[in-house]
Amino acid sequence: MTGGGDGGVGSGITGVDPQELWLRPAGPRRGRKPAFSREAITAAAVALADAEGLDAVTMRRVASQVGAGAMSLYSYAPDKETLLELMVDHVSGEPPLTTPLTGDWRTDLKAIACLQRALMLRHPWLPAALATRRTSGPNTLAFLERALAALRPTGLDGAAKLEVFAQLTGFVAGHVAHEIAQAAAARSPDRVAAEARYLAAVAADGHHPELAEALSAPGRPLDPKATFTRFLNRLIDGLDTG
Template sequence: MAGRAAEPEVIWARPERTGRGPKPAHSRRDVVDAAVRIADAEGIDAVSMRRIAAELGCGTMSLYNYVPRKEDLYELMVDAASEEYELPAEPSGDWRADMTGIARQTRAIMERHPWLTRIMTTAYGFSPNALRFLEWCLGALTPLDADPGLKMQLIAMINGTVMATVRNEQAIAERARGLPWSEAEEQQVRGAYLAGQLMTGAYPHLAALIAASPAPVDTDEIFELTITRLLDSFTPRGA
């Protein structure tokens, strides 16, 4: 007869220690902090129980007493990064300004911890710092005349937009690091090719657009505009 399948478990409901036996040499937070340091320096693929154990100077198997699964470690790491949100005691009363500030903070946190876009999932949405974040955002959205479900959609869309923005920036940076020439040289060659294609007359709408907006794209400006347009879509008419 096959053994009983493992039951789902929430790491936050698991006591860090039972209270019996000697005090552990490390804490769960020690393990998480080491994992975050490794991921920040070397990427998420470098994070393993063996690597963390070497960082802490302990046995690999002993770490499973603190964190039983790698999925739990990822959830703890995401929560540790979420602790970096600087949330005022009370929202300002201007829901658009507050949510714009949240979007900017989310982008900054993801840029400090590039591995977040690799492991973040909605399954980790109920960790202590995620709940703190969600409660504050819902409070900030109190002035918005919308039902709670729509407010949750707005929060999710802001997070999704920021994640997509950062991941695209990361992909561009990763590709650039692998090229044997500079990004400026790459853009010059691509720009020349595009100009040649536009001169064929096959793309009149695109040619008109580029002729009207010849300036290089400012990624920060695009980000701010994207968030503004997103908030506009949730703003009641006449507000």
């Protein structure tokens, strides 16, 4: 096979198993040396998404950000989907998982949820990225491991613990997505005013009495953090060991 690059910095591009991506700590040491690194590429993609949103993450832009040609990225990830998975796992490594667990699973679970929320607020594209994708990189798995450890005192069986964690993550993602949307809306008052005007018009037709009343209520600020913890407490306190 002369010319033609289907290799991939030991990325396991050709693997039958998609998970093979996460294995292979270092590929063989022959041939030309890699000019970049999966780490750097992923970091650049994350920075781009942080700054301009997920849609800004295109192969060409990531490549130019890192000083590479667009096609060079394919030596480090088989396709864009994989790059997104790398991004998710990358940021999942940010939160420090060093604090010891308290042993009270509700407390520990809440702490984990707060870590997740902070992470998603720092990377607003995360909820959207998680909605579609299922990632099993090392950092993601470390997070999962931590959650399972926190749930140990519940005595739930494996599948149930996994369910609870998935549910919790989904909840946090949903809430933060909502938070972000509201924050973004607050930065464009025109939209808000237009929406309010429209809803008022709908409510005025008499067919939506409840909506009319809900909108006429005094609009207090409604602190997102407080709302989050309130719902979180309700959700977690509502869980039982049965």
